[in-house]
Amino acid sequence: QVQLQESGPGLVKPSQTLSLTCSVSGGSISSGGYYWSWIRQHPGKGLEWIGYIYYSGSTYYNPSLKSRVTISADTSKNQFSLKLSSVTAADTAVYYCARAPLIGTCDYWGQGILVTVSS
Amino acid sequence: QSALTQPPSVSGSPGQSVTISCTGTSSDVGSYNRVSWYQQPPGTAPKLLIYEVNNRPSGVPDRFSGSKSGNTASLTISGLQAEDEADYYCSLYTNNRGVVFGGGTKLTVL
Numbered sequence: 001q002v003q004l005q006e007s008g009p010g011l012v013k014p015s016q017t018l019s020l021t022c023s024v025s026g027g028s029i030s031s032g033g034y035y036w037s038w039i040r041q042h043p044g045k046g047l048e049w050i051g052y053i054y055y056s057g058s059t060y061y062n063p064s065l066k067s068r069v070t071i072s073a074d075t076s077k078n079q080f081s082l083k084l085s086s087v088t089a090a091d092t093a094v095y096y097c098a099r100a101p102l103i104g105t106c107d108y109w110g111q112g113i114l115v116t117v118s119s
Numbered sequence: 120q121s122a123l124t125q126p127p128s129v130s131g132s133p134g135q136s137v138t139i140s141c142t143g144t145s146s147d148v149g150s151y152n153r154v155s156w157y158q159q160p161p162g163t164a165p166k167l168l169i170y171e172v173n174n175r176p177s178g179v180p181d182r183f184s185g186s187k188s189g190n191t192a193s194l195t196i197s198g199l200q201a202e203d204e205a206d207y208y209c210s211l212y213t214n215n216r217g218v219v220f221g222g223g224t225k226l227t228v229l
Contacts (some may be wrong), residue, residue: 049218103153107170
């Protein structure tokens, strides 16, 4: 059974970089054709796709966030990470990591982590 | 404003059927079949219900079904149960826009 767990600071100051890590257990992020994805949900709002890193290392980002987003992987730790730069209050959200066997089809999700952007 | 339009809310009584629509355009929903549906009870992560328009992952009851006609995809829940009360989201992948979600629909079981 694949499990994903987000970790990182719950509070980030405006203009700084949000950094989150997703730890994966029950499967290797470097094997199989999976898209390791990040999705966020603003408080009381809908879902927003951030991007993914493919098992091969290629990435694809939401065009609206592309200039500020970096997704990377550390296969030795079986983790993948999200960095979002120059954050504002509008980036306050619950951030989820997920596994997708097909782009946009997320079959396993982390529990989510609330990140608040505030001074 | 979401790229895919869902009704804000739907409701039904136990045992009834409800359908949630997800409307796009001929350039997205009308042209691509990478439609997924997710269920999100309050305070929990989304759960995949349907992928590629009408496929159910193992473990999802066959009360949940998906379809598509023209520019609208639909999720039908038959034999409504109290535990089905949740938010439901559609998503679509296109190779020029990536993944977009609908605005979500709150299902109330009366």
